[in-house]
Amino acid sequence: MAKRIGIDVGGTNVKIALVDDGKIIYSNSVPTYAKMGYEYTVNNIKQAIKDLMKETNTETKDIQGIGFDFPGQVDCKTGVVKLAPNIPGWVNVPIAQMIEEEFHIPTRIDNDVRCAALGELKFGAGRGCENFICITVGTGIGSGIVINGKVVRGASNAAGELGHIKLQMNGGPICGCGDTGCLEAFASGPSIVAMAQDYIKGGKSTKFREMAAAEGGEITPYMVAKAAEAGDPVAKRIFEIVGEYIGIGLTSVINLLNPEKVIIGGGVAEAGDLLFDPIRRTIKERAMVVAGEAVEIVPAELGNSAGVIGASMLIDA
Numbered sequence: 001m002a003k004r005i006g007i008d009v010g011g012t013n014v015k016i017a018l019v020d021d022g023k024i025i026y027s028n029s030v031p032t033y034a035k036m037g038y039e040y041t042v043n044n045i046k047q048a049i050k051d052l053m054k055e056t057n058t059e060t061k062d063i064q065g066i067g068f069d070f071p072g073q074v075d076c077k078t079g080v081v082k083l084a085p086n087i088p089g090w091v092n093v094p095i096a097q098m099i100e101e102e103f104h105i106p107t108r109i110d111n112d113v114r115c116a117a118l119g120e121l122k123f124g125a126g127r128g129c130e131n132f133i134c135i136t137v138g139t140g141i142g143s144g145i146v147i148n149g150k151v152v153r154g155a156s157n158a159a160g161e162l163g164h165i166k167l168q169m170n171g172g173p174i175c176g177c178g179d180t181g182c183l184e185a186f187a188s189g190p191s192i193v194a195m196a197q198d199y200i201k202g203g204k205s206t207k208f209r210e211m212a213a214a215e216g217g218e219i220t221p222y223m224v225a226k227a228a229e230a231g232d233p234v235a236k237r238i239f240e241i242v243g244e245y246i247g248i249g250l251t252s253v254i255n256l257l258n259p260e261k262v263i264i265g266g267g268v269a270e271a272g273d274l275l276f277d278p279i280r281r282t283i284k285e286r287a288m289v290v291a292g293e294a295v296e297i298v299p300a301e302l303g304n305s306a307g308v309i310g311a312s313m314l315i316d317a
């Protein structure tokens with residue numbers, strides 16, 4: 001397999017990697033500095049690509065393609081970043097064209113969760129699967145869907161918004177999308193924190209409150225998970241509730257798509273069985289029998305590298 005370049009653009013840093021058969025053989029990173037304007041970031045990315053090629057003795061002809069992973073809305077067909085909420089100023093940026101004009105290497109772009117799904121399909125927990133969904137649980141909840149071995153993009157590149165499946169008909173928590181009652185508003189990192197704060201207000205004595213106080217800061221989902229691991233009943237209950245919400249959301253997807261696997265990644269999934277057990281239990285109890293028995297719920301395998309590895313595979317996705 002020829003070498004490819006994968007580029008993962010985040011709000012703070014841009015990671016750039018040379019990938020050969022799913023292995024990162026060289027990587028570097030440059031600060032995003034979005035406040036300097038997108039041209040500044042693009043120039044830094046171009047320089048980082050030149051450095052990569054020089055330091056690895058790689059020529060243009062050795063590179064099959066360049067792929068970009070963005071946390072936002074992209075037009076995969078035209079290679080334009082439409083909007084990236086965490087990277088101000090990146091509105092309608094024709095990044096693929098800018099890179100192709102400079103390097104004469106075919107360049108593709110996609111959003112972060114779809115790149116992660118592609119990485120898991122080729123080199124991670126999705127290897128050998130035809131149908132799966134890859135979800136990330138962190139600040140938000142997103143998903144990438146693979147059907148018949150292909151990443152699903154939808155009519156306008158907007159497929160996969162698992163976090164905005166509605167769990168409540170009227171009212172419910174307000175979601176970042178402007179609606180109410182979305183899965184993401186019930187079960188993402190910030191909702192774990194909100195639930196933890198509510199328990200504290202309700203007068204429950206909890207370990208995560210002590211942990212946050214000891215660090216002189218806010219409660220984080222990580223602290224709630226550590227408190228649960230240490231046996232704190234309130235923290236355990238919070239993960240039970242969050243896992244049940246995610247399980248209910250996934251039940252709809254499993255009934256609809258009949259996937260072989262659901263692959264779960266993102267920071268909050270680091271909680272492991274605390275989160276996976278209630279998800280698995282809920283799916284077992286609530287999904288239609290045939291689809292529910294066919295699906296395996298597994299952790300993502302590529303972790304932080306999913307973005308660059310998946311992006312590097314966009315060229316033939």
Ligand code: ADP
Pocket residue numbers: 136137138139140189220221222223225226266267268269270271272
């Ligand atoms: P983002 O969605 O912002 O990219 P991540 O997917 O990296 O973020 O998730 C970050 C969140 O994951 C943080 O809120 C952090 O507290 C939480 N987190 C990290 N490790 C754990 C853990 N072991 N258990 C539960 N939550 C965790």
